[in-house]
Amino acid sequence: MRRPNLIRISRPVLFAAATLTVLLSCDENLPSGPDAFAVRLEIGVTSDTIIAGDSSKAQARAIGPNGGLISDLTFNWTTSSPATLALASSDQAAGRTRTLIAVKPGQSVVTLALPDERFTTTNATRNATVVVAGVKVLSSHDSTLTAVNDTGFAIATSLVKNNGALVNRASQGIRWIHQGTRTTVVGTGDTIRYIARGNGADTLIATHDFCLKSAKCADTVIARVAQVLTMSLSAHAFQAWSFSDSLGPTVTLADRRGNGLAGTTIRLIPVTAADSEIVAVTPPIGTSNPATGFVASPRLVSIGNGSARVAVRAIAPDGSTIIATDTVTETVRQVARRILVEPQRAALSDLESIPYQPIARDARGAVIADATVSASALGTVLSSANIGPNPATTPTSVATITPTLTGIALPENNPEAPQVGVTVLQSSINLIAPDTVKVGATSRQVSTTLLDSTGAPAVGVAVRFSTTGGIIPAPVISDGSGNVVVTWVPPDVSGTYTLTGVRDVTGTSPLDLIGVVVIKRRVVVIPDPVNTTASAAASIPVTTQTNITVVVRDVLGNTVTSAVPSDITVVPSAGTVNAGSCTNGVCTFVYTAPAATGGVTVTVKVGGATGPDVTGSPIAINITP
Amino acid sequence: MIIRIGSSTRRCCGLALASAIVGLCLPASRLQAQRTYLFERGVVASGDWLQANALPLDRDALQSASAGISLRGRGWAVDGGWLRVARSLSTLQGGSLSFGRLLPWKRLLFIPAIGGFVGEGQRSVDSTGFDFVDPATGAIGHTPRYSHSSGTSVGGGVGLTLEIPLYRFVAARGVAWQWWFSGSPLEGDRARTVLGAGLSVRLRGGR
Numbered sequence: 001m002r003r004p005n006l007i008r009i010s011r012p013v014l015f016a017a018a019t020l021t022v023l024l025s026c027d028e029n030l031p032s033g034p035d036a037f038a039v040r041l042e043i044g045v046t047s048d049t050i051i052a053g054d055s056s057k058a059q060a061r062a063i064g065p066n067g068g069l070i071s072d073l074t075f076n077w078t079t080s081s082p083a084t085l086a087l088a089s090s091d092q093a094a095g096r097t098r099t100l101i102a103v104k105p106g107q108s109v110v111t112l113a114l115p116d117e118r119f120t121t122t123n124a125t126r127n128a129t130v131v132v133a134g135v136k137v138l139s140s141h142d143s144t145l146t147a148v149n150d151t152g153f154a155i156a157t158s159l160v161k162n163n164g165a166l167v168n169r170a171s172q173g174i175r176w177i178h179q180g181t182r183t184t185v186v187g188t189g190d191t192i193r194y195i196a197r198g199n200g201a202d203t204l205i206a207t208h209d210f211c212l213k214s215a216k217c218a219d220t221v222i223a224r225v226a227q228v229l230t231m232s233l234s235a236h237a238f239q240a241w242s243f244s245d246s247l248g249p250t251v252t253l254a255d256r257r258g259n260g261l262a263g264t265t266i267r268l269i270p271v272t273a274a275d276s277e278i279v280a281v282t283p284p285i286g287t288s289n290p291a292t293g294f295v296a297s298p299r300l301v302s303i304g305n306g307s308a309r310v311a312v313r314a315i316a317p318d319g320s321t322i323i324a325t326d327t328v329t330e331t332v333r334q335v336a337r338r339i340l341v342e343p344q345r346a347a348l349s350d351l352e353s354i355p356y357q358p359i360a361r362d363a364r365g366a367v368i369a370d371a372t373v374s375a376s377a378l379g380t381v382l383s384s385a386n387i388g389p390n391p392a393t394t395p396t397s398v399a400t401i402t403p404t405l406t407g408i409a410l411p412e413n414n415p416e417a418p419q420v421g422v423t424v425l426q427s428s429i430n431l432i433a434p435d436t437v438k439v440g441a442t443s444r445q446v447s448t449t450l451l452d453s454t455g456a457p458a459v460g461v462a463v464r465f466s467t468t469g470g471i472i473p474a475p476v477i478s479d480g481s482g483n484v485v486v487t488w489v490p491p492d493v494s495g496t497y498t499l500t501g502v503r504d505v506t507g508t509s510p511l512d513l514i515g516v517v518v519i520k521r522r523v524v525v526i527p528d529p530v531n532t533t534a535s536a537a538a539s540i541p542v543t544t545q546t547n548i549t550v551v552v553r554d555v556l557g558n559t560v561t562s563a564v565p566s567d568i569t570v571v572p573s574a575g576t577v578n579a580g581s582c583t584n585g586v587c588t589f590v591y592t593a594p595a596a597t598g599g600v601t602v603t604v605k606v607g608g609a610t611g612p613d614v615t616g617s618p619i620a621i622n623i624t625p
Numbered sequence: 626m627i628i629r630i631g632s633s634t635r636r637c638c639g640l641a642l643a644s645a646i647v648g649l650c651l652p653a654s655r656l657q658a659q660r661t662y663l664f665e666r667g668v669v670a671s672g673d674w675l676q677a678n679a680l681p682l683d684r685d686a687l688q689s690a691s692a693g694i695s696l697r698g699r700g701w702a703v704d705g706g707w708l709r710v711a712r713s714l715s716t717l718q719g720g721s722l723s724f725g726r727l728l729p730w731k732r733l734l735f736i737p738a739i740g741g742f743v744g745e746g747q748r749s750v751d752s753t754g755f756d757f758v759d760p761a762t763g764a765i766g767h768t769p770r771y772s773h774s775s776g777t778s779v780g781g782g783v784g785l786t787l788e789i790p791l792y793r794f795v796a797a798r799g800v801a802w803q804w805w806f807s808g809s810p811l812e813g814d815r816a817r818t819v820l821g822a823g824l825s826v827r828l829r830g831g832r
């Protein structure tokens with residue numbers, strides 16, 4: 001009995017214990033978490049742009065999952081560039097709002113962080129830009145530099161906020177834009193230097209990379225460069241002692257700093273027409289150097305004696321604007337360096353004459369027209385302006401002519417001129433006695449020597465010929481010694497012929513054209529007296545007539561068909577002879593016997609009364625009753 | 626935070642509570658058929674629902690309850706059993722032992738008692754939630770964030786039980802206890818007042 005009761009009691013207890021065990025194992029479902037909330041951070045500002053010196057409130061907002069603004073959070077604020085945008089230290093510790101202080105123009109990223117483990121979020125960022133409220137040029141807006149390398153300053157400032165008012169503040173990052181090439185700009189920041197490089201105008205624009213949109217964000221400076229050039233001459237008076245002297249001032253056209261201007265030119269202009277007779281003007285000589293202001297200038301070339309005033313004008317690069325004007329004076333006075341008689345060398349037959357000219361030349365060989373030069377001859381006749389003619393009896397010889405200088409061209413009469421002794425060049429003339437050639441053998445070699453104005457052999461100078469008969473020789477060029485040799489062949493016709501040789505000249509003075517005849521050679525062509533025969537009757541009565549026959553022949557025995565009665569000179573010792581006539585080289589003269597009887601001789605000559613007798617001469621004629 | 630209570634959890638807890646009460650009562654009804662005297666001696670089993678002063682329980686869990694065996698005689702009662710005190714954000718459950726004086730008055734039996742408790746305490750605290758403002762309405766709201774902790778808890782309390790015999794070996798009970806619990810999870814929230822009602826079943830002994 002007892003055992004069933006125990007079973008009956010313990011069964012519900014066990015059942016209850018089992019039930020409690022089940023109860024204890026039930027899930028309590030007590031809430032836990034969540035671990036974190038996803039929130040979104042926002043930065044609220046009135047504007048992302050803040051004027052430097054100003055401040056702005058920024059508000060932190062954390063948006064919860066349900067869109068509500070989460071309260072009582074502590075935020076962290078940072079800026080990427082505290083030097084540009086700083087955070088005020090006086091804001092509340094929780095950082096719900098922070099004051100952004102615009103320190104300096106630029107950009108900075110404001111970052112808002114929520115350092116709270118309850119929340120998962122991404123930092124909020126906002127790009128804040130600190131700007132200036134305008135740019136202003138403090139220096140002159142338009143300035144002019146008057147010399148290259150002159151320096152000017154341009155000063156600009158930025159407008160920023162200070163206690164609510166706009167004020168100037170330096171070093172806020174002014175940026176300059178340089179337009180143009182007339183200046184170079186040195187430096188950066190508020191103040192820059194611009195250095196003049198060339199004439200013209202440049203524009204300098206002060207601006208700022210961070211400037212309030214509606215503000216005046218640029219200001220302009222016009223930097224002009226206008227060189228003030230001053231012309232200076234190395235000398236204002238010049239003295240030339242020779243023609244062709246090139247003189248002129250060294251001209252500097254430069255600004256205050258000694259810099260020239262490329263493209264400027266100098267012109268020399270004789271003031272009057274008379275001045276132009278004294279000096280000529282060359283093209284510019286040399287190369288201009290703008291770096292030093294030196295300007296290639298023309299030169300004055302002396303071309304006449306006297307004093308000339310010449311205007312010096314500096315011309316701008318445009319070719320017409322006159323920058324500066326001055327005058328110079330040049331006095332030209334030729335002083336003799338040599339005196340001579342032209343021609344200095346000549347071949348002259350006795351009976352001929354050639355012009356001569358005593359000449360004084362200056363240091364450059366120019367003829368001094370107003371020089372007083374006289375000439376004295378030895379061994380020749382000077383007649384008027386000619387050498388010769390000399391008597392036919394003058395033997396072949398060398399005559400000399402010596403010049404003498406007096407007057408204004410003497411160096412001693414010009415004390416300021418170089419006192420160089422005057423060189424005297426004598427003229428030597430080869431005098432040639434009368435020359436007779438026979439028909440058939442008329443060729444002659446004629447020579448002379450050419451000298452230049454200094455007395456040195458003139459090499460390569462042509463002598464051109466003319467003749468009174470026969471073939472004109474071709475021009476001959478002087479050799480290395482100045483010698484000229486020409487072969488002249490007069491015609492095979494009895495007569496007198498002259499060969500004239502004239503040298504080329506290079507001088508421009510009229511006097512240069514005098515004294516250029518260097519050869520004047522004369523020959524007389526006669527039949528050959530040996531081969532020419534004369535014959536007549538041996539006896540004729542008084543007062544009757546007979547023919548004297550002359551057969552004119554050359555040196556080869558050929559009949560000279562061109563013979564004329566004048567080629568033959570017939571002279572009787574008594575009686576008369578007519579003028580004669582010639583036919584095909586046979587000349588016939590009619591002789592009339594005198595009234596008296598007796599022996600008569602008739603002389604027959606060629607080459608004139610002094611020529612040789614022909615064969616058969618004298619002819620003996622017996623005059624009979 | 627929204628506490629999600631699953632249907633399986635709800636079924637589990639309900640079934641367990643019902644089974645405990647039925648399990649304690651049904652065998653006794655078959656064993657004894659006695660008159661309705663006060664349960665002043667013998668062994669009495671009891672079960673109480675203790676959630677009356679903490680409704681609703683805002684989570685899917687077994688509500689506060691207790692079950693125990695009481696040995697009564699000579700004017701004294703010694704109870705031992707299981708106690709569960711459930712609140713929306715905390716739970717205490719474990720074994721309890723109490724000593725009470727049986728004070729009959731007419732057909733009522735008053736049992737003032739003191740008791741002790743050893744068990745486990747669990748608590749969730751909204752310590753890291755946050756407040757928010759609705760930008761549209763300006764209304765202030767709060768979003769909780771709970772931290773859960775658990776640990777051993779020892780407690781003590783005083784209480785008063787009133788029993789009214791209903792039928793032979795069954796009596797109705799009214800229970801009021803004030804408990805204090807130790808343990809770090811209950812820091813700052815150690816007192817629990819429980820009110821409830823239940824049934825007592827005399828298992829053996831008595832008239």
